[in-house]
Amino acid sequence: xKITVHERVSLQDVEARLRQVPLKQRDTEGxxxxxxxxxxxxxxxxxxxxxxxxxxxLLRAGLEFQxxxxxxxxxxxxxxxxxxxxALRIDVDGGREHLLIPPVVEVTPRxxxxxxxxxxxxxxxxxVEVGIPVINDGAHRMFxxxxxxxxxxxxxxxxxxxxxxxxxxxxxxGRVRIxxxxxxxxxxxxFYSRDDCYALYRDFDVLGVGGPRSYG
Numbered sequence: 001x002k003i004t005v006h007e008r009v010s011l012q013d014v015e016a017r018l019r020q021v022p023l024k025q026r027d028t029e030g031x032x033x034x035x036x037x038x039x040x041x042x043x044x045x046x047x048x049x050x051x052x053x054x055x056x057x058l059l060r061a062g063l064e065f066q067x068x069x070x071x072x073x074x075x076x077x078x079x080x081x082x083x084x085x086x087a088l089r090i091d092v093d094g095g096r097e098h099l100l101i102p103p104v105v106e107v108t109p110r111x112x113x114x115x116x117x118x119x120x121x122x123x124x125x126x127x128v129e130v131g132i133p134v135i136n137d138g139a140h141r142m143f144x145x146x147x148x149x150x151x152x153x154x155x156x157x158x159x160x161x162x163x164x165x166x167x168x169x170x171x172x173x174g175r176v177r178i179x180x181x182x183x184x185x186x187x188x189x190x191f192y193s194r195d196d197c198y199a200l201y202r203d204f205d206v207l208g209v210g211g212p213r214s215y216g
Contacts (some may be wrong), residue, residue: 001072005079006097011155014087015041017207018155023164025199033164035202038045040159043102045083045127048146051105051133051154052170055190057179058083069100070144076151082145082152087183089208099208103138106202107158131158134170137204146173167200168192 018041022032066081067091073079079088081100088100097171110132114124138154145152170192183189193200 001068002093003069003072003076004091004094005077005088006091008152009087009089009099011043011084011102014207015154018157021032021206022203023199024201024203025196030138031204035160035164036157038159038161039111042156043153044156045151045153046105046156047151048142049173051135051142052177053139053173054134054136054166054168054170056106056171056175056188057177057183058140058143059178059182060180063144063178063197066140066144070141081141082148084153097208101137101207101209102153102155103142104136104155104157104204105133106136106160106166107156108160109162110165110168110169132170134166134168136166136202143173145174162198165193167194167197167202 070081084102091097
């Protein structure tokens with residue numbers, strides 16, 4: 001794998017670009033909805049176990065690609081994809097350029113009811129509003145960092161308009177399966193939050209991240 005770094009993009013610039021990320025859906029007047037425009041956006045190191053995946057599968061090829069990408073960038077440029085201090089505009093083996101950013105974690109509002117795990121715990125019958133951090137982008141890298149027992153630097157977004165929650169519900173790492181192909185059954189992909197879930201999809205194409213979203 002030969003990686004060419006064409007540009008280093010500051011994380012402050014990435015933050016500004018994220019504020020221009022629209023939803024797939026538009027408002028009633030046909031205008032774009034910029035879901036992160038007034039959100040809190042920061043950069044922090046986390047333990048991958050602190051966040052929840054939003055997918056039930058990862059692609060084996062995507063994991064291998066991210067392993068090789070990290071190894072080659074460390075070897076060629078001294079850059080660790082688990083600890084990006086800049087976004088990188090790169091190409092791999094002379095292919096199309098794309099922007100490599102840290103994984104994106106988004107705190108999304110959910111209504112939950114607590115269920116006791118042991119007989120000593122009490123059931124809370126009332127529903128409670130909570131914010132749950134979910135992996136929006138970069139699940140393959142998060143999986144590899146978790147596998148390696150290493151922290152990873154992420155883009156951490158909170159304070160998103162609660163009218164536009166993340167399009168899939170969080171689940172837990174134990175439900176994620178490694179697969180050779182994308183499942184045909186949508187119910188084996190994610191626990192989608194509603195029938196028209198992609199109306200809530202954050203359109204990261206404006207960032208120029210390129211490539212399959214699942215290879216992040």
